[in-house]
Amino acid sequence: MAIDHITHIGKDNYIIIQLPNDLYKIYHTGTEVIHLGKYGSFYSKDIIGYPYGTVFDIAYDEKNDTADVVLNHNFTKKSKKEQQHQPGIIKPRLNDTSQTLEITEDILVENFNSESNKLLIDKGSEAQKLKTSDIELLKKNNVNTSKIIKNIITNNENFNLKTKQSQEKYLVRKFKKFSKCFKVERCSPQNILKFLMDKNDMIRINDISLESMGLQLNLSNIQSNGNYLLMDETGGFLIYSVLERMYGGREDDETKNGTITVITETEHPQLDLLKYSNYSEEFLKKTIKYLSVMEILKPQNEEEIAAEFKLLNQNLDINDLKKIEKDKLTPLQQRKLNWYNKQVQIYQISQNFNHYDAFVVQTDFELKDCIQRFHKFIKPGCPIVVFCKFREPLLDLSNEYLMKSNNYLNVKIMQTYCRPYQTKRGKIHPLMTMKSNGGWLLSCYRVLGIDPSDYI
């Protein structure tokens, strides 16, 4: 059976790896060895074929040769790095359906031994008898996670004096530090968002939260056979999210034929997040069309294109080129013809008035400008959904333009946020901190307003 790239880890794909300390990292399965820093490293071929969402443990052979350890007792950065370079053996957790990176129950149960903290005196780091170098030694010897934790606990004077809750917290913290396991996730937009949030790179995607993204897509009524007009200032994240709703990663379904047209600020837009989408180049080329603001607002008609062609190609007439049969064209002529065809296509797209099923906007441009100039491309009765990091630009757009015009209906400004809870039975409470700004949305419908005076 071939590998299903959408549900299973494939060759030459981008994947996201979640580490025990809730960090997310993007890797490519084409690289031979994947290094996870202190969590170990492994051969990427070992994980290919497993379903996304699988948790793997990295196992190393435990070294018992103490002499070797004494010799290498200097823990310089270099020796650490050398250690990382040895890939361990991958073991998927086959019998666990929950697949979480949380601390395993047996480590917890084994180590509980207290009920009250009335004897606890806070000694800070003195309570721990193991030195950093001792712990490094344990790590270097590839001692199994639960053994390291056990060692740390037995050498901690205060551990037995802590309450059960505090012991659990302590164990979880140590587990996050010493366990060698990871979870592989698909590079879906939702996971890329987590990755960016984790990298503290939300500015790249305008601080949009998952809930705002979902709301924007729902309000835009994304369907697999629709044509959508987008303005994307998020490095391709919005485009990928729309594509995901339309196609879900599958490229070969002929009943789905939706397209995306993107209005860009520059001739060559920076869409670095789109590369993680794992779609093929041809598919992206076929589905997404890019038009710069100049191309859409100052289109050249076919005559002008032909004139420009003449100017660029030493008075060569495009009609002469068209007459030549396809298989007799030289590569240079073919390139020239392609250029011409592309320009004609751009012209045709720029004449697609009343064509698109939604206008999905995330842009740095003045919003009023955007809507005013591009609304004619949207089918009447279809939604316009604008995302902005701040409320005030949306307010100005709504009050100064949309409400004054009779071409827009149902103007609404929205904010949504998701309040996460710590979800452990008996200990459910809202998390102490959450993301404060997930952005604002404005939605309205383009309509065809009438002039009352025409009706008398």
Add this chain to the structure above:
Amino acid sequence: MSENVEEFHAEASPTPAPAIEIKNHELPNPGSFVHTSDDNIVKENDLVLIYISKTNIRPLVLHKDGRMNTKYGTFLHSEIIGKEYGSQIGKYMNSNQVNRGRKHQKKNGVQEEDDEKKFGFIHVLKPTPELWTLSLPHRTQIVYTFDSSYITERMQINSLSNVLEAGTGSGSLSHQFSRSCKRLFTYEFHEVRKQQAELEFKQHGLLYQDFLDGKVKDKNSANIIINHRDVCKDGFLVDQVENINGDAVFLDLPAPWEAIPHLNKPGVLNQNKQVRICCFSPCFEQVDKTIEALEENGWGGIEMVEIQGRNFEGRKRMVKYIDDAVKVLSDQKERRNLGAVNYKKLKKARQDFENKNVTEIDESSDLKRYKTNTTPKDEKFNPFGKGLRIKEGDTKYQWSNVAKIESEIKSHTSYLTFALKIFNIDRQE
């Protein structure tokens, strides 16, 4: 327990069911919810949404000789047919319609404005699941767009997903799922509600059965399989297909923990990939029991969240400068002083008048002038329009833009509990 939940649902239903103008036996043209081809024209027998106001959106099937009554008067369906979607349709109401409410005011002697004709209008829109959510007849508490969009995004529902939904309810979420997913299996234990929902899906061209029967051509939109079933007792397996192969489950049930073990049956969920679940419960106790059941059945990554969505409206706030108020006060003071002087003069003039004992009243006399000592209304300095009826945003005044939150917010809809599971970890070669 389950009784309490029912109560909560009943109380929380805030909006009354709107009048529905689709007759039960009617079957409008299929594909109402699918994007139109390029012509975008409203045709006879189309299901459309008539937008009357923000809180009044009505579903309607158009007939050649149909009529629709709104507060802006009667509109003929033939006025709508042939127009483009998104068209505004307006008319001047006749004067008795405009003045209907004001008759008693006249009796009280309130001055009537000019008998001006009032312009009323409606908009005709193509149905979308989100607009449908605002207009649909409420049979139960419904899931609003803030929640449903998060559920769709978080469960990573896309055009390849098979989704299971238990508790069809009013079908608001079913429409949104159906739009985004490959196939939707929806279950409702209340027989009448199931029939109503089924009819609705049929009218909207969303039933998978109709695709099989050849009544609807679009495979991507006709994707709902609805069953009358108590999933807590009888599980999820259906007759229509052998293997549901579900990717995502949404449980809007009073006791989701009773349904969760049924998901383990082979054929219900996709066994070889990561599957996701979302349980929608208003009460904390339900969440607790749900988490217990999820853990027992091997679900991981359990997280409960709450969605808080807010609607705002752009409004205007008058800009009032203190200096203007100072000017108003000094203006008043000046006039008052002038008035005092004038009063004295008036008194004197009256005395003179009485002394003279003239019978005819001379209009141009000082008396008249002093009596009406006030400056005309429009000459007074009145920067904030005091005493006048001012429309928000009147161009004579200065305004700043403000956002006003809706007057009543939904502070709690339900807790959403998400979890993940992979049944078998099989390596593909």
